[in-house]
Amino acid sequence: MTAGTDEIAIQLMNEMTRLTETPAGQWERALLPEGATLADAIRCLNEAKTQIVLVVTDDRVLAGTVTDGDIRRGLLRGVSMESQVASIMQRTPLVVTQELTHDAVFQLMQANKIHQLPVVDAHRRVIGLHLWHELATSPLRRNWMIIMAGGKGTRLRPYTENCPKPLLPVGGKPMLEHIIERAKAKGFHRFVLSVHYLGHMIEEYFGDGAKWGVHIEYLYEEVPLGTAGAIGLLRDRPGETFLVTNGDVLTDINYGELLDFHHRYGAVATMAARLYEWQHPFGVIQTKGVDIVGFEEKPVSRSHINAGIYVLEPRTIDALDVGEPCDMPELFSRLQEAGERTIVYPMHEPWLDVGRAADYSAAQDSVKGENS
Numbered sequence: 001m002t003a004g005t006d007e008i009a010i011q012l013m014n015e016m017t018r019l020t021e022t023p024a025g026q027w028e029r030a031l032l033p034e035g036a037t038l039a040d041a042i043r044c045l046n047e048a049k050t051q052i053v054l055v056v057t058d059d060r061v062l063a064g065t066v067t068d069g070d071i072r073r074g075l076l077r078g079v080s081m082e083s084q085v086a087s088i089m090q091r092t093p094l095v096v097t098q099e100l101t102h103d104a105v106f107q108l109m110q111a112n113k114i115h116q117l118p119v120v121d122a123h124r125r126v127i128g129l130h131l132w133h134e135l136a137t138s139p140l141r142r143n144w145m146i147i148m149a150g151g152k153g154t155r156l157r158p159y160t161e162n163c164p165k166p167l168l169p170v171g172g173k174p175m176l177e178h179i180i181e182r183a184k185a186k187g188f189h190r191f192v193l194s195v196h197y198l199g200h201m202i203e204e205y206f207g208d209g210a211k212w213g214v215h216i217e218y219l220y221e222e223v224p225l226g227t228a229g230a231i232g233l234l235r236d237r238p239g240e241t242f243l244v245t246n247g248d249v250l251t252d253i254n255y256g257e258l259l260d261f262h263h264r265y266g267a268v269a270t271m272a273a274r275l276y277e278w279q280h281p282f283g284v285i286q287t288k289g290v291d292i293v294g295f296e297e298k299p300v301s302r303s304h305i306n307a308g309i310y311v312l313e314p315r316t317i318d319a320l321d322v323g324e325p326c327d328m329p330e331l332f333s334r335l336q337e338a339g340e341r342t343i344v345y346p347m348h349e350p351w352l353d354v355g356r357a358a359d360y361s362a363a364q365d366s367v368k369g370e371n372s
Helices: 003-016 038-048 068-076 102-112 132-136 175-185 199-206 226-233 255-264 314-319 328-337 357-371
Strands: 031-033 052-056 062-067 116-120 126-131 141-148 188-195 215-220 242-246 249-251 269-279 284-288 291-296 300-312 342-347 351-353
Touching (some): 038 052, 052 126, 062 068, 102 126, 175 199, 215 226, 226 242, 242 255, 249 300, 269 328, 300 328, 300 342
Parallel strands (some): 141 188, 188 215, 269 342
Antiparallel strands (some): 116 126
């Protein structure tokens, strides 16, 4: 390269080191045609601010990728600015499909120590680009999360005689605090707590949520209204899709992924479901009339159970009668009868419904296991 070309290259490379975040929806600026030059790739990097260039064919099939490091290595070995980008690109980059969850993508990027990951369809056409900084920092979501925290927790007595169940400590902090902090980590910042039994203690503890960097409001049930009825007490209807969760459910579920799943399938209501396995304690006889046709030794029964976490569209509130009790399964039934689409979100994440003393002990043990 000539001296003048060297200076231009150095200036362009220095500019690339200052690249930061990518404006939403601008990843397509990282697309570059196969016949482009090294100089074109550098300009593309500067404009896209992705620290990667996706080299594609005329029909957007991924031919390869070029990063800041690829360009630097090319310049060091004497590749000119006019050389075709194909001379320095990675021809077999790691890619993912759209179906892979954000958590799985993030783990894949961690394991492979990469900060950019192209998204392709079944024909290897580029349809997106995952960036490390976007996955590491969850976007702020406007969606409300309503937490049902009004139960008496009778099965947890004597623990709940003078303490509402959502305030029972697990790992040094209330169960409800675990839920709020996990949701906040996924971008949720507006919460509504539905309270009844010893509700003043919950409000005294959380206040307006400022201590946690979130905003908290309260719904007050004069009488218990079930897992859905309290939603009818909302003074203002949510302007966006909203989440509802029971205040005694501890889980590693990604609330953002759940919300995205709901939108992907165009449902009006989504219920998270956990696979539950139960082994029969006895051998089972299979019969036809009085004849024995087979045996099954202690069979395992599998079914999906309600995990107590939901996503709802604002219009679902129309199916509720203000001040009348209603549980979530009943609300889902009403929506189905009205011809609305209700779906299930299959969970695989750790999940525990802290409804009994044994469940509370299990929750304490799980936290001890994580910290040991």
